[in-house]
Amino acid sequence: MSLVEIARFTDVYEADLAAAFLASHDIEVSVTERFQTTVDPLMQRALGIRLMGHAGDADQARELLERARQGEFMEADGDDVASQPQARWAGRGIALFAAMASGYPATSLPRRLKPIQIAGMLLIVAMVVLSWALWLWAM
16 A cells, blocks of 8 residues: 555654654554654754555544644643632742842853852842742642
């Protein structure tokens, strides 16, 4: 039997997932251009990743992939993460203080630290301790 193109993807991982999905439905397919696109990832969009299968299975494979795109095979997994406003505020605070303390020249290794650098380091340590305490409090 000759091989025909069943689908074309722009990402090798999406193509592998589609191949595994079709294999679970007893349709044998192969992912082509895998070597070229994993060696040079920019070629993924240029070449595309083709999913090749037998001509007799092509229509059924395309139908299964279309049904999967529409979400027919999705299940509720039940591990949705609840929103935690304390964590959001802690993250914003850490980002703010890190931006304020970014004047610390960590790569120049100064002999004496300036007062603003000491204050920045203390702020960072305080934010790390605060985030650790909030994490423990949330548990």
